[in-house]
Amino acid sequence: MEKLTPPVEKNDYIDVTFEDLTHDGSGVAKVNGFPIFVQNALPGESGQVKVIKVKKGYAFGKLMNHSTVSEARVEPPCPVYKQCGGCQLQHVSYEGQLSFKQKQVQGVMERIGHLPNVPVLPTMGMTDPWRYRNKAQVPVANRDGGLVAGFYQQRSHDIIDMDMCLIQQQENDDVVQVVKSILEKYNVPAYHEQKHKGTIRHIMARYGLTTGEIMVVLVTRTSELPNKKHIIEEIVKAVPNVKSIVQNVNTKRTNVILGDQTNVLWGEEYIYDYIGDVKFAISAKSFYQVNPEQTKVLYDKALEYADLTGEETVIDAYCGIGTISLFLAQKAKKVYGVEIVPEAIEDAKRNAKLNNIDNAEFEVGEAEVVIPNWYKQGIKADVIVVDPPRKGCDEALLKTILKMKPKKVVYVSCGPATLARDLKILEEGGYQTVEVQPVDMFPHTTHVESVSQLILKEDN
Numbered sequence: 001m002e003k004l005t006p007p008v009e010k011n012d013y014i015d016v017t018f019e020d021l022t023h024d025g026s027g028v029a030k031v032n033g034f035p036i037f038v039q040n041a042l043p044g045e046s047g048q049v050k051v052i053k054v055k056k057g058y059a060f061g062k063l064m065n066h067s068t069v070s071e072a073r074v075e076p077p078c079p080v081y082k083q084c085g086g087c088q089l090q091h092v093s094y095e096g097q098l099s100f101k102q103k104q105v106q107g108v109m110e111r112i113g114h115l116p117n118v119p120v121l122p123t124m125g126m127t128d129p130w131r132y133r134n135k136a137q138v139p140v141a142n143r144d145g146g147l148v149a150g151f152y153q154q155r156s157h158d159i160i161d162m163d164m165c166l167i168q169q170q171e172n173d174d175v176v177q178v179v180k181s182i183l184e185k186y187n188v189p190a191y192h193e194q195k196h197k198g199t200i201r202h203i204m205a206r207y208g209l210t211t212g213e214i215m216v217v218l219v220t221r222t223s224e225l226p227n228k229k230h231i232i233e234e235i236v237k238a239v240p241n242v243k244s245i246v247q248n249v250n251t252k253r254t255n256v257i258l259g260d261q262t263n264v265l266w267g268e269e270y271i272y273d274y275i276g277d278v279k280f281a282i283s284a285k286s287f288y289q290v291n292p293e294q295t296k297v298l299y300d301k302a303l304e305y306a307d308l309t310g311e312e313t314v315i316d317a318y319c320g321i322g323t324i325s326l327f328l329a330q331k332a333k334k335v336y337g338v339e340i341v342p343e344a345i346e347d348a349k350r351n352a353k354l355n356n357i358d359n360a361e362f363e364v365g366e367a368e369v370v371i372p373n374w375y376k377q378g379i380k381a382d383v384i385v386v387d388p389p390r391k392g393c394d395e396a397l398l399k400t401i402l403k404m405k406p407k408k409v410v411y412v413s414c415g416p417a418t419l420a421r422d423l424k425i426l427e428e429g430g431y432q433t434v435e436v437q438p439v440d441m442f443p444h445t446t447h448v449e450s451v452s453q454l455i456l457k458e459d460n
C-alpha cells in the first residue's frame with residue numbers, strides 16, 4: 001500500500017482555518033485533508049499554527065495567533081480555567097456549547113451509524129449553567145506551613161490552591177474552605193503522595209439540592225484523626241445545614257479517592273435529595289448524578305419516550321442505584337433493574353423502600369447475562385431502557401433485545417460514538433430511531449449525554 005506522506009513537518013508554521021471541534025474540545029484544521037488538532041481553537045477561526053507533533057494520519061499544533069475570532073468565543077470567567085482542565089469549553093459561549101454538542105451527536109450518527117436521517121434535536125441546556133455540581137472532592141497538601149486544597153494542575157499531581165469552582169454548588173465551595181481552615185487550625189498533616197505519610201487526603205462535600213442537606217467527608221490515610229472531637233464540633237458550628245460528618249479511611253497508595261472503611265463521626269449515615277417526586281438516600285460512597293436539575297430533564301424525557309400507560313413490563317438495563325427504574329415504576333406495572341455493582345443494587349432496593357415502590361425488582365449481574373436469563377424464564381419487556389457506560393451496550397444484550405422485541409427501546413447514552421454504533425445494530429434488527437435528544441448534563445465540559453427513542457417497526 002502506498003505510504004501517505006504527511007503534508008506538514010514538526011516546527012512548520014502554517015496558516016489554517018478551523019472546521020470542527022473534537023470530542024475533547026480541540027479545534028480541527030485540515031491541510032490537504034490531513035487533520036491537525038489544536039487546543040483553544042474554534043470552528044470558523046483562522047490563525048497561525050506551529051506544528052508540534054506529526055503522526056501517521058494526523059498532527060498536533062499550537063495556536064500562535066488568531067487572524068479571525070469566532071463569534072462563539074468568550075472570555076472564560078474562571079481565573080484558573082487554563083491550569084485546571086476540569087472544564088474544557090468555558091471559552092465557548094453557552095449557546096455555542098449546546099450547538100457543539102448537538103453537532104457532535106449528528107456527526108457520529110452520519111460517520112459511525114450511517115444514519116444521516118435520524119433527527120438529532122437541539123441540546124436541552126440549563127437556564128443558569130453555573131454552580132450545578134452537587135459533589136466536590138478536593139485533594140489537600142501542605143505548603144508554606146499551611147494547607148492548600150484545590151485541584152491537580154493538568155497532567156501533574158501539583159495541587160493548585162483554589163477557593164471557588166464555578167461549576168460547584170456555592171455550598172460545597174464554602175464547606176471546603178471552612179473545613180480546610182479547621183483542619184489547619186488543629187494542625188492535621190496533609191497526605192504526602194510520594195512518601196505515603198500524613199493524614200488528610202481529600203475533603204469531600206455532598207449537597208442535596210432540594211433538601212439543602214450537607215454531608216462532609218474527611219478522607220484520611222489513617223483511621224486516627226488528631227483532635228477529632230474539636231474538629232467535629234467546629235464543623236457542626238460552622239456549617240449550619242450539615243446533617244452528616246463521615247470519615248473515610250483510604251490506606252492505599254492509589255489515585256482512587258475513597259477507601260473501603262467509612263465511619264460516621266457525627267449525625268446520619270445518609271443525606272437525602274429528590275429528583276422529581278423520588279427521594280434518594282445518599283451515603284459517602286453512593287453513586288448519585290452530579291447535576292440533579294438536568295437529571296430530571298433527562299429522565300422526564302426518558303419517561304416521555306417510554307410512553308407508559310401503567311400496564312407495561314419495563315427492563316432498566318445498567319440501572320445503577322435505580323434512578324431511572326424508580327422514575328419508571330411510578331407509571332409502569334412492573335420494572336426489572338439490573339446492574340453489575342452490588343452496592344448500587346443495595347442502594348436501589350433501599351431507595352425503592354424509601355419511596356414505597358413495590359413494583360420494582362433489582363438483580364446484581366451483567367445485563368448481557370441476566371436479561372437473556374430473564375427472557376428464558378418468560379420475562380418479556382414492553383419497553384427496555386438502557387443507560388450503559390461509555391463503551392455502550394454489549395452485543396449479547398442487543399441480540400436479546402432483538403429477540404425479545406420490546407415495542408420501544410429508550411437509549412440513554414454518555415458516549416455518542418457507541419450510541420451511533422448500537423443504534424445501527426438495532427435499526428438493522430427492525431427498530432426505527434424516532435429521534436435523539438441531547439441533554440447538557442455537564443455544562444462547560446465536553447461530555448455529551450443524550451436520550452433516544454426507538455420503536456419496533458410494524459412488520460417485525
Ligand SMILES: C[S@@+](CC[C@H](N)C(=O)[O-])C[C@H]1O[C@@H](n2cnc3c(N)ncnc32)[C@H](O)[C@@H]1O
Nearest residue numbers: 318319320321322323339340366367387388389
Ligand atoms: C451510565 S451508568 C447508569 C446510571 C444509572 N442509570 C443511574 O442513574 O444510577 C452505567 C452503569 O452501568 C453499570 N455497568 C457497567 N457494565 C455493566 C454490565 N455489563 N452490566 C450491568 N451493569 C453494568 C455501571 O456500574 C454503572 O452503574
